[in-house]
Amino acid sequence: MALTNHRRFFLGWLPLLFVLVLLGVLASLFFGSNPIALSQVWQTLTGDSAVPDSVKSIVLDERGRRTLLGLVVGAALGISGVMAQTQTRNALADPGLLGVSAGAACAVALTIYTIRPEGQMPLMWAGLIGAALASLVVFSVASSRATVGDPLTLILAGQGMHMSLLGVTAALVLLDRGTFTQMRFWQAGSLAGREDDALHALLPFVAVGIVLALLIAPAINALAMGSDYASSVGIPVSAVRFVGIAAITILTGAATAACGPIAFLGLATPHIARKMVGTDMRKLIPTCALLGMALLLVADTAGRVAGRPGELEASLTLAIFGAPLFIMVVRNRRSLAV
Amino acid sequence: MAVTRAATKRIWIFSILGLAILVWLFILDVSTGDVNVAPANVFAALLHGPDPAGFFDPLGHLTVWEFRLPVTLAALLAGVGLALAGALMQTITRNPFASPDTLGVSQGAAAAAVLLLVGIPTWFDSSPLTDAAVPVAAFIGGLLSAVLVYVLAWRRGMEGVRLILVGIAISVVMQAITVYLLITGSVEAATRAQVWITGSVYDASWELLAIAFPLVILGAVACIFLTRHYRAIALGDDTAHSLGVPLAVVNTATVLIAVIVTAATVSVVGPLVFVGFAAPQIARLIAVRPAPPLVLSMVCGAVFVLAAAYLTRTIPQQQLPVGIATAVIGGPILVWLLFRLQPKGL
Numbered sequence: 001m002a003l004t005n006h007r008r009f010f011l012g013w014l015p016l017l018f019v020l021v022l023l024g025v026l027a028s029l030f031f032g033s034n035p036i037a038l039s040q041v042w043q044t045l046t047g048d049s050a051v052p053d054s055v056k057s058i059v060l061d062e063r064g065r066r067t068l069l070g071l072v073v074g075a076a077l078g079i080s081g082v083m084a085q086t087q088t089r090n091a092l093a094d095p096g097l098l099g100v101s102a103g104a105a106c107a108v109a110l111t112i113y114t115i116r117p118e119g120q121m122p123l124m125w126a127g128l129i130g131a132a133l134a135s136l137v138v139f140s141v142a143s144s145r146a147t148v149g150d151p152l153t154l155i156l157a158g159q160g161m162h163m164s165l166l167g168v169t170a171a172l173v174l175l176d177r178g179t180f181t182q183m184r185f186w187q188a189g190s191l192a193g194r195e196d197d198a199l200h201a202l203l204p205f206v207a208v209g210i211v212l213a214l215l216i217a218p219a220i221n222a223l224a225m226g227s228d229y230a231s232s233v234g235i236p237v238s239a240v241r242f243v244g245i246a247a248i249t250i251l252t253g254a255a256t257a258a259c260g261p262i263a264f265l266g267l268a269t270p271h272i273a274r275k276m277v278g279t280d281m282r283k284l285i286p287t288c289a290l291l292g293m294a295l296l297l298v299a300d301t302a303g304r305v306a307g308r309p310g311e312l313e314a315s316l317t318l319a320i321f322g323a324p325l326f327i328m329v330v331r332n333r334r335s336l337a338v
Numbered sequence: 339m340a341v342t343r344a345a346t347k348r349i350w351i352f353s354i355l356g357l358a359i360l361v362w363l364f365i366l367d368v369s370t371g372d373v374n375v376a377p378a379n380v381f382a383a384l385l386h387g388p389d390p391a392g393f394f395d396p397l398g399h400l401t402v403w404e405f406r407l408p409v410t411l412a413a414l415l416a417g418v419g420l421a422l423a424g425a426l427m428q429t430i431t432r433n434p435f436a437s438p439d440t441l442g443v444s445q446g447a448a449a450a451a452v453l454l455l456v457g458i459p460t461w462f463d464s465s466p467l468t469d470a471a472v473p474v475a476a477f478i479g480g481l482l483s484a485v486l487v488y489v490l491a492w493r494r495g496m497e498g499v500r501l502i503l504v505g506i507a508i509s510v511v512m513q514a515i516t517v518y519l520l521i522t523g524s525v526e527a528a529t530r531a532q533v534w535i536t537g538s539v540y541d542a543s544w545e546l547l548a549i550a551f552p553l554v555i556l557g558a559v560a561c562i563f564l565t566r567h568y569r570a571i572a573l574g575d576d577t578a579h580s581l582g583v584p585l586a587v588v589n590t591a592t593v594l595i596a597v598i599v600t601a602a603t604v605s606v607v608g609p610l611v612f613v614g615f616a617a618p619q620i621a622r623l624i625a626v627r628p629a630p631p632l633v634l635s636m637v638c639g640a641v642f643v644l645a646a647a648y649l650t651r652t653i654p655q656q657q658l659p660v661g662i663a664t665a666v667i668g669g670p671i672l673v674w675l676l677f678r679l680q681p682k683g684l
């Protein structure tokens with residue numbers, strides 16, 4: 001025990017995580033469904049003018065843009081995952097569980113079904129509104145009980161919403177072939193084929209979500225000792241829970257609206273992160289953000305390389321390569337309590 | 339003790355009430371469709387038996403026995419089977435989350451079925467071979483997936499939360515594979531696959547039911563021998579252990595029953611969401627007990643799916659899969675129950 005907890009975090013884990021993210025970014029830029037020589041990518045990145053324009057546009061525009069999108073979405077899903085697990089005190093909680101991504105999916109299906117919009121932006125906004133409405137309903141159900149914010153009630157209400165919304169989505173999809181054709185591509189969460197402005201619209205929401213999460217991190221630490229203890233040291237328990245739900249909604253809603261439902265990242269990241277840095281939320285939130293970024297970028301790159309000449313969706317690769325890792329963590333953990 | 343006796347009485351009253359509703363829904367469901375058969379005639383035809391000779395309304399008899407009964411029985415099977423599996427999983431894990439969906443069975447079955455429906459286009463044509471192959475593939479896929487989950491979750495014994503976590507991981511993988519297959523297939527094949535994975539009773543046949551029903555009934559009967567252990571398990575693993583419950587044996591047997599029942603059900607009706615999760619919870623809330631009562635759960639599940647099947651049938655033109663209705667009705671019912679019947683101290 002030469003290092004204290006804090007020093008181990010700042011000198012050990014944090015630099016390691018940054019290196020992981022950097023590796024993810026480099027992998028995402030250097031490898032893709034188009035086999036481009038690594039030296040050419042390097043020349044492009046260092047600003048060598050001898051590189052043909054076609055290579056430049058692939059590396060900087062296509063790969064660069066989806067790398068940025070991957071960083072933002074990865075951070076958003078990683079943080080919303082850890083927030084959801086602490087909020088519900090359930091090791092199984094996933095933002096999808098609260099009905100948030102189902103709300104987004106349902107709103108997107110409804111938008112396609114009714115107005116058949118051009119491009120990705122209307123769907124993005126629809127997804128965001130759907131996610132917000134779903135969270136609002138779930139949280140008002142859970143908070144209007146005598147047992148305010150009781151984790152079990154929240155989960156049951158969220159799961160109810162989730163299933164119902166999926167049912168409505170299935171109905172819309174089966175009633176109209178056009179909706180089905182469009183929805184089945186969006187349903188596979190991916191960083192590919194998303195519009196330029198998705199990233200711009202996404203950024204402010206994710207920024208707000210991250211700030212909210214960090215603001216209440218110390219309060220969540222106190223809440224982990226029990227709500228009686230938390231209120232006795234002067235923490236406004238309901239307010240903290242509300243802000244937590246708001247952060248989950250904003251982060252998941254925005255990410256889902258931009259990329260489609262990407263499962264597993266929000267469920268897996270916190271489990272791995274807790275293994276690294278313990279249960280202090282002030283460390284867990286940055287850890288989950290960085291871990292989420294790295295995992296999503298690696299998954300996306302692997303899908304592009306493995307699926308040549310096409311590509312596998314990031315959500316699929318994430319599930320297939322992430323599941324064994326996740327199962328390993330589950331098997332090795334002594335206790336699964338959050 | 340007084341509380342327990344009152345709760346037991348409640349369970350009995352609601353079970354009998356539920357059974358009465360079930361019989362009524364059953365007759366109603368069989369009598370409704372493109373051709374309506376009067377409920378009295380349905381009743382008479384059912385009593386008359388499968389042989390039409392000597393029955394006063396041959397067309398009605400044909401409609402009831404050939405077309406309606408398999409579909410309605412499939413709905414009944416789905417309700418009973420999924421609710422039983424859900425109740426068992428929720429009991430041994432003491433987690434309201436546990437359901438057939440989190441065991442990996444439903445998603446594994448769905449992935450295997452979609453692989454056939456989408457991956458091999460020529461099989462898309464409705465032939466007797468396809469009709470048989472899809473449920474068989476689903477059954478095998480569900481079992482394999484469950485075995486995978488169980489093996490991966492076993493570590494010096496079985497722990498409920500670990501089982502669910504591994505189950506969810508495998509479910510997510512299977513789901514991702516299903517979505518990927520839906521993208522790669524033609525629109526027609528993908529639509530058919532989407533109907534299957536939403537859960538539809540219209541593919542049911544007497545042959546399938548003759549295999550699936552005995553499996554579900556066997557599972558339910560096997561549970562009778564385990565019921566007294568479940569009461570102890572509801573008090574916690576440590577308490578159950580000190581009361582002499584062979585935890586490893588009971589848990590393994592229970593998971594095995596739940597898996598087989600789920601696979602049998604899902605191979606006939608598809609992965610009908612929400613039933614395995616909601617029915618036991620509704621029963622638990624009615625009974626005001628920490629663990630869902632098995633019989634009441636099965637009655638709730640059957641009523642739930644039959645009502646859903648009846649509703650989808652009243653919508654003309656579209657043969658909408660019953661899974662849509664179970665999902666759309668189930669959510670609000672559960673939320674309403676959370677408002678109304680929140681038991682103290684649970």
